[in-house]
Amino acid sequence: MYAIVQKNIFKDHFSKQADSYQAYRPTYPGELFKYLTSVAPSNRLAWDCATGSGQAALALAYFYDQIIATDASETQMRNTTQHEKIDYIIATAENSNIKNNSVDLITIAQALHWFETDVFFTEAKRVLKNNGIIAAWTYNLFRLEPEINSIIDHFDQNIIGEFWPDERKLVDNGYASIEFPFKRIKAPRFKMTTRWSLPHVLGYLETWSAVQRYKEINNLNPLETITEDLSLAWGDPQIKKEIDWPLTLIAGRHKTNKP
Template identity: 45%
Template sequence: MSDHFSKVATHYFASRPHYPEALFEWLASQCPERQQAWDCGAGSGQASTALALHFDSVLASDISQAQLDLLPDNPKIITLCTTAADSQLPANSVDLICIAQALHWFDLDAFYLEAKRVLKKKGRIAAWCYGTPVIDHPQINHLFQTFYQSGVGAYWPPERKHVENGYADLPFPFTRRANPSFELKEKWQLEQLIAYVQSWSATACFIEEKGFNPVEALKDALAEHWQTEHTISWPITLLMGANAPL
């Protein structure tokens, strides 16, 4: 695994969109028991906090201590700075493993061995990602997509391709289960969108190599068309699996 987010941890925590509560309600409803959840690749806990509403205990693990340090205190959540292949959880102890916007960073062979070790017989595993957002204003959306593809496009890590194709090429060695469709949706002001772009790993890599921040020019271009708030949508790709058929 590579750590792409420690250097943008504060931006990430403050500016990432919120997952819909309906997603976690549905995930919890699929679990015969709700004692232990593992949020693997938890970052600053966007999913961990929501899981704590439905499970007795949540392990939030990540390789970035800087990210974990931003996770709000919660008596149900234990944080652990470790790789995805070393949860330090007992065997057959986990009811639900969640991997939110992180599966594409993992050493999958090692992670799946660990996942199968810790999942209960009737445990569930859910991995999801969200791609490039769509903005409800055509001109703003065009400028935004151009920046994503051309402005910082060359600076995305190669693993980003798996997000772009909705995890279609990633192995998922579990009994697949059907799931509803979910999406992230926010009404944002311009400053919120800019903060989100600032949290991208590609933006950080661009700044490190070029020595200047490309987001400033994007902000100026968008400001010419921006009107108070705009609706921004991210479709979610969800892989839902069972450790064994019920």
């Protein structure tokens, strides 16, 4: 179950495809969470902000005594997997209702670009312990074989490019333009790796917000424009191919003014 802290007004690009989002999104590497836990002051409490379907929260449950997982979307919350260590709460990133100075680690997976960052970072400073860690990561296009990559790049840039929300530009530049008011930590590089069939890849592409917006405006599925070429390049659609997503991670430590 989940608790509702507030009824929220927010930019919602994923609730309509929440079921698909849970089924088709890639999983984050366990090494990422192991590393973040190793640099946090303790493993008592983590806040997974904008948890979506709860993927990162479930990974954190291997390392933390308690996880507070918040999301502004009630629809997304209905698709989370319950866990005894996780408290799911409907709340915006900017108004979490979490206790002051209580959190060891804040994680934001593929979501920081949707936030009012100035307000959110103030909220993060409020809830973090001294020396607490905040970590946000993002990923862009997946990579396979060159022929498939070129089809996906064309689809992204020339077919659905104009339908991405403006915030997508922050993902494209790897969060470089976001002012991050924490003491930076030089973190290792991480990537997601999985093996998917062609139907799974198409299901994943269906979760893209630009695909959904294209469908709403044009009453057509833009995936139809690349399905034939993608099928020819893939071969047997049931063959699973290795897919990589390099992660861009920004992480920092919160230092209070207290001695």
